Amino acid sequence: MARWGMVIDLDRCTACQACVVACQVENNVPYVEESEFKRRRAISWMKIVSETEGSYPDLRTRFIPRPCMQCDNPPCTRVCPVHATYLNPEGIVAQVYARCIGCRFCVAGCPYTVKYFNWYAYHDRMPASLRRADNPDVSTRPKGVVEKCTFCHHRLLKAKDVAAAEDRSLRPGDYVPSCVESCPSQAMYFGDLSDPKSEVARLAESSRAFRLMEELGTKPKVIYLAERR
Amino acid sequence: MNAQPAPLAPESPWVFRLQLALLIGFTLFAASIIGWIARLIYVSWIWHDVFSASIGIALVAVPVFLFLLFTFNYVFWGVLRGGHEESHRPSPVERP
Amino acid sequence: MQRTNWRNEDDAVLLVPIFETGRRFYIVVTVLGLLVLWGVVSYAVQWHLGLGVTGMNYPVSWAFYIINFVFFIGISHAGTLISAILRLSQAEWRRPVTRIAEVITVLVLGIGGMNILIDLGRPDRLLNLFLYGRYQSPLLWDATSITAYLTASSVYLYIPMIPDIAILRDRVVGGWRKLLYQVLALGWVGTARQHRVLNVAIAMMAVLVVPVAVSVHTVVSFVFSMTVQPMWHSTIFGPYFVVGAIFSGTAMLLVIMAILRKAFHLKDYLQPIHFNYLGLIMLVMVLLWVYFTFAEYLTTYYGNEPDEMRVFSSKFSGKYAPVFWAMVLFNFVIPFPILALNRTRTITGTVIASISIIIGMWLERLVIIVPTLANPRLHQYAQGSYLPSIVEIGIMVGSCALFALFYVLFSKLFPIVSISEVREGRQETMRIIQDRARRYEPGLGRLPASE
Numbered sequence: 001m002a003r004w005g006m007v008i009d010l011d012r013c014t015a016c017q018a019c020v021v022a023c024q025v026e027n028n029v030p031y032v033e034e035s036e037f038k039r040r041r042a043i044s045w046m047k048i049v050s051e052t053e054g055s056y057p058d059l060r061t062r063f064i065p066r067p068c069m070q071c072d073n074p075p076c077t078r079v080c081p082v083h084a085t086y087l088n089p090e091g092i093v094a095q096v097y098a099r100c101i102g103c104r105f106c107v108a109g110c111p112y113t114v115k116y117f118n119w120y121a122y123h124d125r126m127p128a129s130l131r132r133a134d135n136p137d138v139s140t141r142p143k144g145v146v147e148k149c150t151f152c153h154h155r156l157l158k159a160k161d162v163a164a165a166e167d168r169s170l171r172p173g174d175y176v177p178s179c180v181e182s183c184p185s186q187a188m189y190f191g192d193l194s195d196p197k198s199e200v201a202r203l204a205e206s207s208r209a210f211r212l213m214e215e216l217g218t219k220p221k222v223i224y225l226a227e228r229r
Numbered sequence: 230m231n232a233q234p235a236p237l238a239p240e241s242p243w244v245f246r247l248q249l250a251l252l253i254g255f256t257l258f259a260a261s262i263i264g265w266i267a268r269l270i271y272v273s274w275i276w277h278d279v280f281s282a283s284i285g286i287a288l289v290a291v292p293v294f295l296f297l298l299f300t301f302n303y304v305f306w307g308v309l310r311g312g313h314e315e316s317h318r319p320s321p322v323e324r325p
Numbered sequence: 326m327q328r329t330n331w332r333n334e335d336d337a338v339l340l341v342p343i344f345e346t347g348r349r350f351y352i353v354v355t356v357l358g359l360l361v362l363w364g365v366v367s368y369a370v371q372w373h374l375g376l377g378v379t380g381m382n383y384p385v386s387w388a389f390y391i392i393n394f395v396f397f398i399g400i401s402h403a404g405t406l407i408s409a410i411l412r413l414s415q416a417e418w419r420r421p422v423t424r425i426a427e428v429i430t431v432l433v434l435g436i437g438g439m440n441i442l443i444d445l446g447r448p449d450r451l452l453n454l455f456l457y458g459r460y461q462s463p464l465l466w467d468a469t470s471i472t473a474y475l476t477a478s479s480v481y482l483y484i485p486m487i488p489d490i491a492i493l494r495d496r497v498v499g500g501w502r503k504l505l506y507q508v509l510a511l512g513w514v515g516t517a518r519q520h521r522v523l524n525v526a527i528a529m530m531a532v533l534v535v536p537v538a539v540s541v542h543t544v545v546s547f548v549f550s551m552t553v554q555p556m557w558h559s560t561i562f563g564p565y566f567v568v569g570a571i572f573s574g575t576a577m578l579l580v581i582m583a584i585l586r587k588a589f590h591l592k593d594y595l596q597p598i599h600f601n602y603l604g605l606i607m608l609v610m611v612l613l614w615v616y617f618t619f620a621e622y623l624t625t626y627y628g629n630e631p632d633e634m635r636v637f638s639s640k641f642s643g644k645y646a647p648v649f650w651a652m653v654l655f656n657f658v659i660p661f662p663i664l665a666l667n668r669t670r671t672i673t674g675t676v677i678a679s680i681s682i683i684i685g686m687w688l689e690r691l692v693i694i695v696p697t698l699a700n701p702r703l704h705q706y707a708q709g710s711y712l713p714s715i716v717e718i719g720i721m722v723g724s725c726a727l728f729a730l731f732y733v734l735f736s737k738l739f740p741i742v743s744i745s746e747v748r749e750g751r752q753e754t755m756r757i758i759q760d761r762a763r764r765y766e767p768g769l770g771r772l773p774a775s776e
Contacts, residue, residue, distance in 0.1 A: 104444075111553050111702045113704060145447060240507055308522055309512050
């Protein structure tokens with residue numbers, strides 16, 4: 001069984017936010033109106049988190065792209081009362097929109113705050129012109145359910161279909177989330193962490209590798225490579 | 230002049246039927262809670278999802294509901310049947 | 326409709342609200358009904374549009390409804406816990422208080438559960454909870470234990486009511502009320518066997534209800550402490566919430582006792598000593614609450630863990646400092662001197678302290694829930710914020726009004742002070758207390774008043 005993971009090289013990341021936009025387009029992440037944005041309800045599966053140290057003129061700002069960590073010990077799935085979020089056998093923390101009752105326990109439980117709630121039916125409130133650009137492979141979310149990054153799981157399903165049709169197994173590079181695919185500085189890598197020959201498995205062993213909030217024991221599968229000094 | 234409790238007028242048969250309905254209603258309620266817990270145990274088993282938690286909660290919750298069912302029945306039948314004693318001695322409580 | 330000679334009985338004043346309906350009743354019910362309507366309309370708006378009509382956002386995704394849920398469930402500890410503990414410890418002064426307390430419990434458990442349902446994003450999918458629930462989730466523990474407590478306290482309310490319902494049955498001539506009382510009285514006539522059955526059942530229930538009640542607010546606290554969020558993931562939460570619940574519950578009981586005393590002219594039944602004793606219980610709870618709060622905050626502060634310190638600073642000196650210090654004011658600074666001094670532990674004093682505590686404990690729920698969500702681990706410089714919307718306020722007002730409305734309706738149908746328990750006390754209390762005193766010191770003779 002594959003164990004899908006991601007490596008993000010912070011030395012190469014320019015914080016251009018191409019990954020944010022690509023994710024939004026690929027996954028039908030709803031655009032919320034300006035009034036809702038001001039009320040802090042914007043949904044952003046992939047987000048660039050920034051941290052600024054020091055004061056002017058000795059400022060230093062770090063940018064970290066933050067998708068869902070797809071933890072191997074997820075604090076969010078533990079607390080879901082109805083099985084609407086669960087860790088699937090290939091290591092992706094899945095979100096079942098049809099089952100979710102909107103209690104937001106998983107939202108409160110995630111230490112990385114990667115989960116977002118549809119306070120209104122944001123997708124249906126988007127102008128028709130924007131909705132025409134929906135990706136037909138990804139279901140849109142109704143109001144009152146939680147959503148988050150799924151490592152573009154629909155692309156995995158499609159890749160498996162193609163591989164099955166061609167009577168072969170999945171090759172590295174067949175399945176790549178849209179953020180990884182779109183990064184202009186090629187700062188993101190994606191693959192099977194359980195395959196010792198894969199690039200992500202090799203990079204995960206790098207001396208520059210770290211994970212966010214490892215001490216919480218969540219076993220995140222997004223590995224960052226620290227910037228070179 | 231203090232009022233004595235009224236001599237029990239013959240009650241309409243509906244009274245007992247409604248009382249029975251109350252008892253049956255409560256039993257159905259307790260049974261459905263226990264059934265719900267059983268369903269959740271089953272679901273956690275077939276989906277390999279922390280079966281121990283379901284058993285643990287059930288071990289505490291089901292006896293509570295069974296005990297409540299028992300107590301309700303005990304009071305229900307005890308009071309209903311206990312009124313037909315040969316020596317009807319009104320207890321101190323009835324004397325205002 | 327009813328016999329008129331009940332007015333000459335002792336304890337007739339306890340039957341007045343049931344047999345006489347003045348204009349005040351209709352005014353109160355109308356006003357409460359309108360407030361409930363405001364809540365219903367607010368919820369209708371929310372049902373139609375979604376939870377976006379509240380003030381919740383990212384990352385403060387739990388707010389008013391969860392605060393109110395915890396608050397109402399907390400108050401439930403007043404009733405049954407106090408009533409059960411006082412019965413188990415054979416405190417004779419409990420007699421006029423027990424039913425007032427038990428009714429509070431049954432009603433607030435329902436209202437608390439209602440608030441959780443109101444908080445759901447998809448209440449139309451509630452069946453999923455019954456079909457696909459997961460017992461690993463603290464919400465399921467909540468659902469189970471609150472259901473158990475609600476059932477247990479309803480049974481515990483009903484059983485001692487049976488003799489009182491029989492009293493009503495014998496004084497009402499006809500109509501639907503006669504049928505209601507006949508059905509619920511289960512043919513009670515007061516034989517020795519019936520008394521035995523009742524006493525055994527009440528004793529058993531009193532024992533059962535205490536652990537069930539403790540488990541309820543413990544699992545409510547587990548909703549927070551089972552996450553890994555800063556200042557939530559704390560082992561003290563279980564006992565902290567139970568203490569807070571008994572604290573706020575006793576305060577609510579006192580306020581309601583004071584209101585009933587005025588409204589139903591119960592001066593002879595709810596005496597200063599009742600308020601004094603409950604005030605002493607509340608004094609102990611004030612000190613316990615302060616102790617737990619101090620232990621919690623000192624541990625956080627001394628540990629100096631960065632994520633936790635951001636939440637701590639937000640409460641102590643940051644955005645939520647006004648709420649935090651108001652909580653300290655209402656939970657400790659105001660009630661403690663009032664309750665500690667004999668001179669001020671009067672009816673008025675304890676009621677002022679209780680109102681202060683009710684406000685303070687509601688603020689405590691806010692202080693626990695919102696700052697942690699507003700200061701997530703990852704977004705150090707992107708703090709959240711929250712302000713309630715008119716919909717949330719409407720639903721909160723509606724919830725409180727619904728509680729009051731049901732309470733008023735209950736007191737219209739059943740005696741709010743347990744007549745049979747009070748009468749039993751009149752016969753038995755002196756003997757019981759003397760027997761007890763003789764066991765302390767065998768040389769104590771019979772006191773003159775016992776004959």
